[in-house]
Amino acid sequence: xxxxxxxxxxxxxxxxxxxTPTATKIxxxxxxxxxxxxxxxxxxxxxxxxxxxxxxKLAKHFTSLGYEECEEYNFEDKKIHAKHYEHPNSNYPxxxxxELLVEKFSPVIQEVIHFLxxxxxxxxxxxxxxxxxxxxxxxxxxxxxxxxEESEYAAWLAAxxxxxxxxxxxxxxxxxxxxxxxxxxxxxxxxxxxxxxGGEIKGSKELLLEQSSTVADKYPVKFxxxxxxxxxxxxxxxxxxxxKKGEIYTGFVESSANKIFESTDTR
Numbered sequence: 001x002x003x004x005x006x007x008x009x010x011x012x013x014x015x016x017x018x019x020t021p022t023a024t025k026i027x028x029x030x031x032x033x034x035x036x037x038x039x040x041x042x043x044x045x046x047x048x049x050x051x052x053x054x055x056x057k058l059a060k061h062f063t064s065l066g067y068e069e070c071e072e073y074n075f076e077d078k079k080i081h082a083k084h085y086e087h088p089n090s091n092y093p094x095x096x097x098x099e100l101l102v103e104k105f106s107p108v109i110q111e112v113i114h115f116l117x118x119x120x121x122x123x124x125x126x127x128x129x130x131x132x133x134x135x136x137x138x139x140x141x142x143x144x145x146x147x148x149e150e151s152e153y154a155a156w157l158a159a160x161x162x163x164x165x166x167x168x169x170x171x172x173x174x175x176x177x178x179x180x181x182x183x184x185x186x187x188x189x190x191x192x193x194x195x196x197x198g199g200e201i202k203g204s205k206e207l208l209l210e211q212s213s214t215v216a217d218k219y220p221v222k223f224x225x226x227x228x229x230x231x232x233x234x235x236x237x238x239x240x241x242x243x244k245k246g247e248i249y250t251g252f253v254e255s256s257a258n259k260i261f262e263s264t265d266t267r
Contacts, residue, residue, distance in 0.1 A: 015132035019232035039173035042094035135161030141226035171239040198259035208249035
């Protein structure tokens, strides 16, 4: 396990940049010239709900660094369960971890996923680099397509393995922008494509959180039998509001997160 939060996030970030080249351009676009004022609101990780690689196993990498479990979320239509974690020091990014409920899928899909996970070395999961170690299994493009028929999430995870599927710009900390509309406008003018599922802006001031995201970059994935450009990772943008007590809202909105997942869909 990592002994330093900053190091862990730096490795996750570098791994993410390798398959998300637009993230660097977005940084330059939104950051101020005096100092790089891009603060990361949260990252998200995906896994399967099988004992070996469960959400809890991934979370240990963060709880061992002082992170605490906060809220749970359920996405029934996508058959996904999630939790988010926060550090007592609010300067550290929040962490959103989701897991696919494998047992809710067809026997064929279940068999495929069990086979993929059987190839993961148990000892690797405790390794410092597991969270950004990519894929631990061999997979044919044909198998990827089978997964895709039932679950975009399962197919993405099978193709990419373990890595942050997005980082998130905290709009609250930007010097040049005050609203999510301004950020979205700037991105669109620069040629970035936003995820429009459920509207470009997900959530609202009333829900205390507004979010938007780019659609995932396309990047080549090597399968056993084929190489194919597929959606990799995306960049999210979040604006948080204060609750009635005057405290900034730190949770997530289920209906919005449900649409944010679709940023990695194959279009």
